[in-house]
Amino acid sequence: MKNNIFSSLLLVALLTMVTLSVTSCKDDEAGMGTPQITAVRSCDPAKADSTFTKAGPGSLIAVIGNNLSDVQKAFINDQQVYFNPTMNTDHSVIIRIPSEDDGLILTAFDSSLKDEIRLETTHGTAVYSFKITAPWPSIQRIQGEYPRKAGDVLNVYGLNLVDIERIYFTDISAEQLDTTKWETIGGNQVDAASYELVLSDHHRNPKNNAFETTSQLSVTLPNIPYQTGTLVIQCATGSTYIPFSALPGQPVLLGISSDMPVPGEVVTITGREFVQVESIGFGDVTLSKRQFTVSESEDEITFVMPKMPSRNEDPLLFVTTPGGSGSIPFCDYTTLLTNFDGDAIDNGWSPNCEFEMAEDEDEPPYSSDGFFAHLFVGSEAQQWWGKMIYFRKDWDGNKFSLPGFNIIPADTSTDDVYLAMEVFNNNSDYNNGVFTGYLRYFLQADNEDPVENDNQYDNFEWIDYPNTFSNPMKILADIDGNAPVGKWYRHVLPISAFGKYKGKTYQDLVADGINQFRIQSINQGTARGRIDVCIDNVRIIYVKK
Numbered sequence: 106m107k108n109n110i111f112s113s114l115l116l117v118a119l120l121t122m123v124t125l126s127v128t129s130c131k132d133d134e135a136g137m138g139t140p141q142i143t144a145v146r147s148c149d150p151a152k153a154d155s156t157f158t159k160a161g162p163g164s165l166i167a168v169i170g171n172n173l174s175d176v177q178k179a180f181i182n183d184q185q186v187y188f189n190p191t192m193n194t195d196h197s198v199i200i201r202i203p204s205e206d207d208g209l210i211l212t213a214f215d216s217s218l219k220d221e222i223r224l225e226t227t228h229g230t231a232v233y234s235f236k237i238t239a240p241w242p243s244i245q246r247i248q249g250e251y252p253r254k255a256g257d258v259l260n261v262y263g264l265n266l267v268d269i270e271r272i273y274f275t276d277i278s279a280e281q282l283d284t285t286k287w288e289t290i291g292g293n294q295v296d297a298a299s300y301e302l303v304l305s306d307h308h309r310n311p312k313n314n315a316f317e318t319t320s321q322l323s324v325t326l327p328n329i330p331y332q333t334g335t336l337v338i339q340c341a342t343g344s345t346y347i348p349f350s351a352l353p354g355q356p357v358l359l360g361i362s363s364d365m366p367v368p369g370e371v372v373t374i375t376g377r378e379f380v381q382v383e384s385i386g387f388g389d390v391t392l393s394k395r396q397f398t399v400s401e402s403e404d405e406i407t408f409v410m411p412k413m414p415s416r417n418e419d420p421l422l423f424v425t426t427p428g429g430s431g432s433i434p435f436c437d438y439t440t441l442l443t444n445f446d447g448d449a450i451d452n453g454w455s456p457n458c459e460f461e462m463a464e465d466e467d468e469p470p471y472s473s474d475g476f477f478a479h480l481f482v483g484s485e486a487q488q489w490w491g492k493m494i495y496f497r498k499d500w501d502g503n504k505f506s507l508p509g510f511n512i513i514p515a516d517t518s519t520d521d522v523y524l525a526m527e528v529f530n531n532n533s534d535y536n537n538g539v540f541t542g543y544l545r546y547f548l549q550a551d552n553e554d555p556v557e558n559d560n561q562y563d564n565f566e567w568i569d570y571p572n573t574f575s576n577p578m579k580i581l582a583d584i585d586g587n588a589p590v591g592k593w594y595r596h597v598l599p600i601s602a603f604g605k606y607k608g609k610t611y612q613d614l615v616a617d618g619i620n621q622f623r624i625q626s627i628n629q630g631t632a633r634g635r636i637d638v639c640i641d642n643v644r645i646i647y648v649k650k
Contacts, residue, residue, distance in 0.1 A: 140226045142170040142233035148199065159236035159341060162204040162211075167197050168222060170231060180223040182212055182237055198224060202237060205316045213239045213267040213318075213341075214307050238342040240265045240317055246347070246377045246404045247336060253351045255298070255328040261336070262402070266320035267305060268341035272297040274327070276334045279348040290337055290344060298325040312586075353428030354378045361422070363595035365436050365642045366410040367527045368474050370593035374406040374433070380426055382406065387422040387435050388414025413474045439512060440525075440644040442505045442622060443496055446475035449505070452495040452621065461639075470529035470593065470639045477641035480626050485542060486633040493625040494640060502551070504618035513647040515612040519601040521650060522611050524548070524622075526643045528581050528596040534634030535580040536588050541565070541630025543580055547623040548603055555623075562602045565627075581638065584648060597648070611647070619645075 144156040148165045160166060174195045179188045181202060186209075192199040200222075203209040212218045224231045242265040249259040277292035304321035324336075329351065336349040348354060355378060362373040374385075379399050385392040390412060397408035406424065413436060420437030423430050443449035445460055459479040470477070478494045485491060498505045513522060524546065534540035543565030547555045555561040564580050579588045581596050588596075601607045606614055622643065626636050 137174070137228050138172040140170065140172045140224060140229045140231035142168055142173075142222065142224065142231045144169045145222070145233070145235060158234065159238050160202060161238050161342070162202050162207075162209055165199070165201045167199055168224065168233070169197050170233075171196060172228070173198055173224060173226065173231065175227040176224050177227060178225040180221075180225075181235070182210060182218045182220065183223075184209060184218070209237070211237055211239055214305075236268070236341050239267045239340070240315070241342055242266050242320075242338060242340045242345040244336070244338060244345050244347040246402070247349070248403050251351075251353045251380060253326055255326055257326045259324045259326060259336075260303075260402075261320075261322040261324055261338070262404075263320050263338075263345065265318045265342070266322060266338055266340065266345075267318055269300070269322075269338060270341060271337075271339040272300050272322075272324055273337055273339075274329050274334050274349060275337060276331045278333070279335045279346055282335065282346060290335075290346070292334070293331065295327050295329050298327045300324045350428075353380045353426055355429035356380075356382075356424045356426050356431035358422075358424060358431045358433040361433055361435065363527065364434060364525070364646055365440070365527070365644060366595070367477070367593050367641050368410050368412050369470075370410045370527065372408055372410055374422070374424065375404060376424075376431065377404055378426065378428060378431075379403045379406055379424065380428065382424060382426050384425045385422065386425070388418030388420075390414050434512075437508070437512065439506065440508050440646050442619065442643045442645065444475060444642045445478055449496045450499055452497055454493060454495050456490075456492045458492050458494050470531065477639050480624075480636055480638045480640070482626060482636040484633045485626070485628045485636055486631055487629065489627060489629060491626040491628065492636075493623055494643075495621065495623040495625075496643075497621040502620065504550075504620050505622075507615055507619065507645055508647070510612075510615075513611045513645075515610065515615075517611040517647055519606045519609050519611065519614065520599055521648060522600045522614065523584075523597040523646050523648060524600060524643070525595055525597045525646045527593050527641045529593050529639040530581055530588065530590050531637040531639070532590055533636050533638055535636075537634075539632050540628070540634030541632050542626060542628035542634050542636060545623075545625040545627050546598060546603075547621075547625070548600075548605075548619055549621040549623070550617040551620050556605075559605045560603055562598070562604075563627075564598070565629075597646075600645075614645075 146156055146167045146169055148167050172195060176193050176198055179186050179200055186200060186203055188198055188200045210218060212220050220234060220236045222233045222235045242263065244261060244263040246262050247259055249257060273294050273296045275290055275292035275294045301323045303323055304319060306319040310317050332352060333350045335346045337344055337346045356376060357378055358374060358376040360375045363370065366372050380403055382399050385397050385408065392408055397406055399406050416438050420434055421432045422435035423432045460476045461479050462476050480492050482492055535542060543563060546562045548560050579586060581588045583594055584597050600614060
């Protein structure tokens with residue numbers, strides 16, 4: 106009897122379990138069970154088999170899981186984001202991560218937000234840890250006293266040094282990391298003793314309109330068992346690195362404000378390891394310590410150009426420290442078309458500019474090494490043929506000598522080859538938003554005529570005309586798009602601005618050659634303006650970007 110009762114109870118229990126199991130399966134099939142996120146995948150078919158836990162803004166992702174039907178709201182970093190409900194299934198939701206331009210706030214800049222994806226459905230909420238990464242980090246320079254030992258503080262400057270996961274040192278050189286493929290950085294690693302965030306300025310860069318973070322860290326050095334190696338900062342986005350040395354390293358010169366400044370021009374050298382600078386020299390000119398200034402951050406050196414070096418010297422500028430010497434191309438006379446000191450012929454077309462020599466250091470444009478061209482018009486408007494600088498190599502039809510391919514590689518894009526010149530703008534009315542004057546440039550091979558959008562380039566703005574055409578490049582701009590007033594500086598124009606050389610290489614320019622060049626001031630508008638510009642050292646140069 107007891108066995109019959111037990112068998113009956115067991116049968117009821119089994120039936121109950123089956124019923125519950127069937128009911129549960131039906132709920133799951135309908136996507137009405139507890140929602141769960143199990144992974145995030147790329148929507149790229151080639152990467153569909155891989156899952157990840159972080160991605161950058163703008164990425165299209167597939168959120169994978171169970172019971173994900175009827176999603177009502179989707180959140181990333183605690184901020185509601187759009188998703189396409191027609192792409193919502195029981196097992197996936199497609200979401201495009203918004204960008205900062207769309208208003209998404211990254212957790213790197215608001216610690217109250219959570220690194221997670223949250224889906225709210227009609228039948229529950231699913232949460233998944235997920236990181237939206239900041240822009241790629243970079244270390245620009247480091248600065249600290251020498252010799253460096255455990256306990257010393259190293260100042261680290263860079264961009265997007267946020268969401269830091271680890272800071273460490275390795276005995277693998279930065280040069281080796283630059284030239285090898287790696288997924289993880291190896292070597293003998295030592296973690297930083299500690300670090301502190303000094304500056305994290307998150308802003309929109311006006312040059313490219315992109316968000317970036319100017320960063321500064323103070324890193325306390327650990328006991329490092331090697332003298333040279335690499336400092337590595339590992340962020341959520343990825344790792345960035347820079348050479349490290351316990352003793353002064355060799356100075357590295359990254360840029361210079363002008364490759365051929367006129368005497369009296371302020372020159373700025375940028376780089377790193379400008380520590381205990383002993384001397385600066387170029388050709389037969391050596392500057393004493395009182396003739397140059399090193400910035401407190403040890404990444405800039407400024408000096409006033411005293412005189413031009415001799416023509417038969419090596420065209421390099423050297424910075425020497427206890428760590429060695431670094432160099433950068435400087436005063437390479439092979440790049441010159443003319444400096445107006447008898448090395449080329451004035452065509453003499455009217456109206457011609459004046460050629461002057463400034464000897465009074467108390468009057469602008471201060472001191473020069475010889476003659477310079479002076480475009481001066483007291484008041485100009487509504488003319489199509491203004492004052493000009495129009496020079497040829499000689500009357501025999503020879504072409505100007507251009508830098509060899511050892512100076513400018515033959516395959517260099519004309520985007521990186523420039524018509525350059527030193528300029529002193531003595532309060533001209535260019536770039537004031539009213540004056541419509543502009544410069545017309547012309548590069549001539551043999552005796553060809555100037556053809557608009559071919560070997561002629563007009564840098565102009567039709568401000569007072571109904572059909573406005575605005576060129577984004579400022580008149581007389583330097584390589585950063587600035588046009589200083591009241592001082593000598595380097596003005597550049599990319600050779601690709603001439604239609605004939607757009608999309609071409611330096612070899613194409615050399616094949617054509619330059620027989621003559623012209624720089625002409627024109628103002629076709631009605632707004633009158635003053636022009637007072639001095640020009641010297643017209644040349645062809647290569648600027649690595």
